[in-house]
Amino acid sequence: MSPRELVVLGTASQVPTRTRNHNGYLLRWDDEGFLFDPGDGAQRQMLLAGVAARDVTRICLTHFHGDHCLGVPGVVQRLSLDRAPHPVHAHYPASGAHFFARLRHASSFYDVLDLREAPVTGPGPVAEGAFGVLEARPLDHSLETYGYRLVEPDGRRMVPELLARHGIRGPAIRELTPPLLDEVSVHRPGQRFAFVMDTRLCDGVFELADRADLLVIESTYLHVDERLAIEHGHLTAAQAARVAAECGVRKLVLTHFSQRYADPARFHAEAAEVFDGEIVVAADLDRVAVPKRLPA
Numbered sequence: 001m002s003p004r005e006l007v008v009l010g011t012a013s014q015v016p017t018r019t020r021n022h023n024g025y026l027l028r029w030d031d032e033g034f035l036f037d038p039g040d041g042a043q044r045q046m047l048l049a050g051v052a053a054r055d056v057t058r059i060c061l062t063h064f065h066g067d068h069c070l071g072v073p074g075v076v077q078r079l080s081l082d083r084a085p086h087p088v089h090a091h092y093p094a095s096g097a098h099f100f101a102r103l104r105h106a107s108s109f110y111d112v113l114d115l116r117e118a119p120v121t122g123p124g125p126v127a128e129g130a131f132g133v134l135e136a137r138p139l140d141h142s143l144e145t146y147g148y149r150l151v152e153p154d155g156r157r158m159v160p161e162l163l164a165r166h167g168i169r170g171p172a173i174r175e176l177t178p179p180l181l182d183e184v185s186v187h188r189p190g191q192r193f194a195f196v197m198d199t200r201l202c203d204g205v206f207e208l209a210d211r212a213d214l215l216v217i218e219s220t221y222l223h224v225d226e227r228l229a230i231e232h233g234h235l236t237a238a239q240a241a242r243v244a245a246e247c248g249v250r251k252l253v254l255t256h257f258s259q260r261y262a263d264p265a266r267f268h269a270e271a272a273e274v275f276d277g278e279i280v281v282a283a284d285l286d287r288v289a290v291p292k293r294l295p296a
Helices: 042-049 072-081 094-104 160-165 170-175 203-209 223-232 237-247 265-272
Strands: 002-010 024-030 032-036 058-060 088-091 115-117 124-129 132-138 146-151 155-158 185-188 192-196 214-218 251-255 278-281 287-289
Touching: 002 042, 024 042, 024 192, 042 072, 058 072, 072 094, 088 124, 094 115, 132 203, 146 203, 155 160, 192 203, 203 214, 203 237, 214 237, 223 237, 237 251, 237 265, 251 265, 265 278
Parallel strands: 032 058, 058 088, 088 115, 192 214, 214 251, 251 278
Antiparallel strands: 002 024, 002 287, 024 032, 124 132, 132 146, 146 192, 155 185
């Protein structure tokens, strides 16, 4: 089972810079690889980050602005070239299905990929599996945009000392049922991941971020340019931090920075005035661990 971590492929907004590629984020979550918003150059960034195309099991697009989706053709074609041994599911706003079709077939290639499209048509669950539930919520941007969150159900953690006390070992552990199960285990809170891009503050932002262990959120602007943020449908670092503080987020990852700012430390300083938890100002090729589970 792989560690739970975020691999940052790109952190720029509309205009890439010498040090920041267009968007791209791979969430490793046990045996799943959720690729969020692969922008132009994502395939090369994956190579630099040590991410294999076949690590991707789901592609999740928030919307169809180029810096969030122009990497799809290269990633899809690489998955086919590498003969990914598993289906790859694609989630995106249903209103942009014509854009996805163009990206999916942007050029000629030998297509052997089992790509299963699952357009998002409204708020709520979009996929379920051993990983938990992948949910979507509408955001407030200049075109239809959805954010995503991954919710793992609560479970139980076996306590070796209690198992030994009851003489339970080996295959018998898997067959336990209440009330004996409750006597030899403790409650294990499920983990939550949230991904919020390109939006003004709205209900969907707070719903996605609620009690997230790891929140990846755009902070395109600094507070001094809040008027521009509102006009263009984006957040400031201070607003992103406010969301984290009000929603009980454990680790905050700021990203999607406008090219107008040269010093990333300003984003950290602004966010830290509002949020006293862990803050990461993302850089290309960073690896950010999902925080360890909270105790029961």
